[in-house]
Amino acid sequence: xxxxxxxxxxxxxxxxxxxxxxxxxxxxxxxxxxxxxxxxxxxxxxxxxxxxxxxxxxxxxxxxxxxxxxxxxxxxxxxxxxxxxxxxxxxxxxxxxxxxxxxxxxxxxxxxxxxxxx
Numbered sequence: 001x002x003x004x005x006x007x008x009x010x011x012x013x014x015x016x017x018x019x020x021x022x023x024x025x026x027x028x029x030x031x032x033x034x035x036x037x038x039x040x041x042x043x044x045x046x047x048x049x050x051x052x053x054x055x056x057x058x059x060x061x062x063x064x065x066x067x068x069x070x071x072x073x074x075x076x077x078x079x080x081x082x083x084x085x086x087x088x089x090x091x092x093x094x095x096x097x098x099x100x101x102x103x104x105x106x107x108x109x110x111x112x113x114x115x116x117x118x
Contacts, residue, residue: 014058017115019073020051028073028112038106041077047110049073055117062117070118075110083107 016029022037039047052071055062062068083105090099 015115016056017052017071017073018054019049020053021049021110025053028115030112030115032112033078033109034112035081035083035107035109037108038080039077039108039110043077043079045077046113047075047077049075052115055115057117068117072116073112074114074116075112078109078111081107081109 016027018025018027026034050072052068052073053064055068055071085102085104087102
């Protein structure tokens with residue numbers, strides 16, 4: 001039987017973190033760009049997130065209880081965008097009731113600049 005060599009498939013990620021941003025949890029790495037719920041601040045402003053729930057540094061995992069102490073993720077706002085249109089349609093059959101509504105969610109595109117532990 002042929003034995004498979006999976007050593008080359010392992011990710012070459014040096015450090016990643018699971019961080020809570022605006023009420024949602026994201027797995028982030030340095031240099032990654034992600035969309036999050038709208039953050040206050042103008043384009044180019046910097047933010048620091050200290051709710052780091054898990055930290056992996058080259059295979060050395062730290063799990064927070066509930067957060068990892070003295071760990072921070074710093075990010076920069078690239079732009080503010082609107083998401084796709086969401087249509088909300090309500091209807092009650094045989095009653096002649098129809099209501100159409102909708103919205104576009106506001107998002108911020110951020111770039112992860114650094115993950116630090118002191």
